[in-house]
Amino acid sequence: MKTLHIATRKSPLALWQSEHVAARLREAHPGLEVVLVPMSTRGDEVLDRSLAAIGGKGLFLKELESAMQRGEADCAVHSLKDVPMALEPGFALPAILVRADSADAFVSAAHATPMALPPGARVGTSSLRRQAQLRALRPDVQPLDVRGNVNTRLAKLDAGDYDAIVLACAGLQRLGLERRIRMRLDAPDWLPAPAQGAIAVECRDDDAGIAALLAALDDRDTRLCVEAERAMNRALDGSCHVPVAALARLEGERVTLHGLVGSAADGRLVRACGSDMADARERLGERVAGDLLAAGADRLLASI
Ligand SMILES: NCc1[nH]cc(CCC(=O)O)c1CC(=O)O
Numbered sequence: 001m002k003t004l005h006i007a008t009r010k011s012p013l014a015l016w017q018s019e020h021v022a023a024r025l026r027e028a029h030p031g032l033e034v035v036l037v038p039m040s041t042r043g044d045e046v047l048d049r050s051l052a053a054i055g056g057k058g059l060f061l062k063e064l065e066s067a068m069q070r071g072e073a074d075c076a077v078h079s080l081k082d083v084p085m086a087l088e089p090g091f092a093l094p095a096i097l098v099r100a101d102s103a104d105a106f107v108s109a110a111h112a113t114p115m116a117l118p119p120g121a122r123v124g125t126s127s128l129r130r131q132a133q134l135r136a137l138r139p140d141v142q143p144l145d146v147r148g149n150v151n152t153r154l155a156k157l158d159a160g161d162y163d164a165i166v167l168a169c170a171g172l173q174r175l176g177l178e179r180r181i182r183m184r185l186d187a188p189d190w191l192p193a194p195a196q197g198a199i200a201v202e203c204r205d206d207d208a209g210i211a212a213l214l215a216a217l218d219d220r221d222t223r224l225c226v227e228a229e230r231a232m233n234r235a236l237d238g239s240c241h242v243p244v245a246a247l248a249r250l251e252g253e254r255v256t257l258h259g260l261v262g263s264a265a266d267g268r269l270v271r272a273c274g275s276d277m278a279d280a281r282e283r284l285g286e287r288v289a290g291d292l293l294a295a296g297a298d299r300l301l302a303s304i
Pocket residue numbers: 079080081082150166167168169170171195196197198199
């Protein structure tokens with residue numbers, strides 16, 4: 001086989017994840033040459049506006065997808081939580097790697113937990129999902145935007161711009177920064193982004209040879225869980241643009257899914273939970289989404 005080219009973003013976390021995929025591919029296919037093709041995306045370059053304002057999650061993928069269409073790359077590595085619920089036509093995700101830590105992390109030098117923050121504390125997170133859950137716990141703290149990669153956000157915390165920030169445990173662990181985690185924010189009380197902690201590999205859907213190579217890295221248990229989470233998110237996307245969080249767990253052949261939608265403005269949260277056989281994971285996701293809407297997620301949207 002020729003050399004496999006992996007398109008990747010250039011942030012330290014993106015490069016770690018792509019090197020990880022490259023190493024797993026070399027193990028799975030001895031003799032296969034794998035190289036990275038690092039590139040910049042609009043989501044990385046435009047840092048002065050919120051992601052929602054410049055076009056959403058898809059911005060991290062577009063340049064990588066164009067490289068695959070031009071034949072400059074065979075596949076691209078993503079954090080699955082940054083991949084839109086509807087993939088661009090012509091692309092597929094043949095590999096979802098075994099999930100790392102899915103939890104969010106509370107990061108602060110001075111304060112051990114969100115409850116220990118002083119009144120009015122400044123907490124850096126641009127994620128409306130994290131802002132809503134923070135305000136539910138501590139209505140008095142001020143969530144403030146912080147864009148940029150993980151290292152940039154930590155540098156802003158260290159410079160005193162914030163009293164604390166919230167990041168994904170998985171990103172900190174991959175970068176060797178696990179010591180920065182003061183407290184894990186665990187499910188079901190605090191829920192992460194759908195598919196947080198899972199790495200996915202994308203390729204063109206007409207490239208059966210590449211898809212077969214990548215499929216060697218696919219982890220069935222992770223896929224079953226993230227498909228339930230993403231089905232829930234997809235079902236809500238049509239009806240509301242509010243922060244969504246979800247986490248599914250597999251026990252035997254049963255998937256249990258916790259979901260919530262929230263308001264970043266006032267910290268109201270609506271929660272739902274359900275469980276079903278793994279085969280019915282997408283219907284489970286849709287059912288939990290329906291329960292969230294029935295429990296008030298629709299009214300929450302109307303009041304925003
Ligand atoms: N939004 C950026 C992003 N995308 C994926 C991760 C973490 C790694 C993962 O979820 O697999 C992060 C950083 C963060 O949220 O702290």
